Amino acid sequence: MSVLKVENIKKRYGKTDVLKGISFSIERGDVISIIGSSGSGKTTLLRCINFLETAESGKIYVNDDLIFDAENPCKLTPAQKRMRQLSFGLVFQSFNLFPQYNVLENVTLAQRIMAKSLPDYSLHKKDILADINERAVALISRVGLSDKIVSYPWQLSGGQQQRVAIARALALNPQILCFDEPTSALDPELTGEVLRVIRDLAAENITMIIVTHEMKFAEDVSSRVIFMDEGVIAEEGPPGLVFSNPSTERLRAFLNVFD
């Protein structure tokens, strides 16, 4: 059973076809890297999967449940929308932490809001919140920021902010965690700490889709690599094959830029 199956996703902005029919599926524990030149549609694909954009055509299944069908858009209740949304986590290139909340509050905010709709919330409020906090503290230490729990985003380096963003996404237990160039906004000396955290997650069999320009990292960490070119998947396969033995001219040219 695939944890995620994407079928024939198409997306256009105005007159430009950005995604021209993307299909792939991933298994639980897979780490997929998506590479490709600027403008090839990587971000757009992640945004469609995370419902930040609505694809014009295509289907998305999570654990074989059809959760999105462009041909048959049905009105979802807020609860259904949230369920659908929470199958995925997304880590942005620009972190997007909430500036008025400290690290712990950033990680727990969504859960605290959600907890309010639990039937026994008013009865067990203390326990529920303590539970949420405890889990968040564990996640924050997992990304190596135990000493920053009460810091505000502006007091953190970019690398630290991105690690908070990762903890924040993990806190909701997504089935699939997506990253859009998680290190592109960082100084080179800070990319290492973020990539290390992602490597650890891969070792713990967290299912991930990572859009990245870090070829070495993609080669090490992923179980499969997808090369996107002008809105289609031009090549995909295990990293060993894709990187050492590219079959398309486009991929060869693309990889040459990085050598």
Place this chain on the structure above:
Amino acid sequence: MSFISITLSLLSGFCSTVYIFLLTLVMALPLGLIISFGSISGFKPLRWLVRMIVWAIRGTPLMLQLIIVFYAPGLLFGLPMQSRILAVLIAFVINYAAYFSEIYRGGIESVNKGQYEAGQVLGMTKTQVFFKVVLLQIVKRILPAMSNEVITLVKDTSLARVILVPELIHSANVYVSKGLIWPLFYSGVFYLVFCGILTLLFGCAEKKLSYFRI
């Protein structure tokens, strides 16, 4: 006429000034927010209409609006405005709501789109994102402009005199007609102190929100 009796009579005018000020603020602040939602609405006709209205209100003097609100119902529809203070409040609330709406709009549009998206991918609804994430950032952004506008309102209350609503300047002017000029200067002290207190309050609020940066 002693200093004390003049102070007391100015104080009664000042009460009316504060009354106009507070009521206008309490009503114009939320109304401005509603108008700002209209002016950023995705529904074009609504957006266009709201922006035209805001343009008309900001583009004409408050004094003119005051006169129109007070006299127009009587002259145009034969329904004379019964209460002068009501006319003042209507004109002030509409005028200030228009200004506030533009300040809100600037604040709302200045919030990074990424904040909404981050909220959404964490499973929050639009309303939750607005109130739990975005609102405080907007407040922080618009505080300096709001402070300016609110202090202007304090002094604009003196326009109520145009349709003979007693307020601070009106009280002071009574003495001018009796040949006494200093109560007029004295009334300025009331405004100064009031605006001083407001400046301090806004300073406090800004300081309270200085723990985070946008």
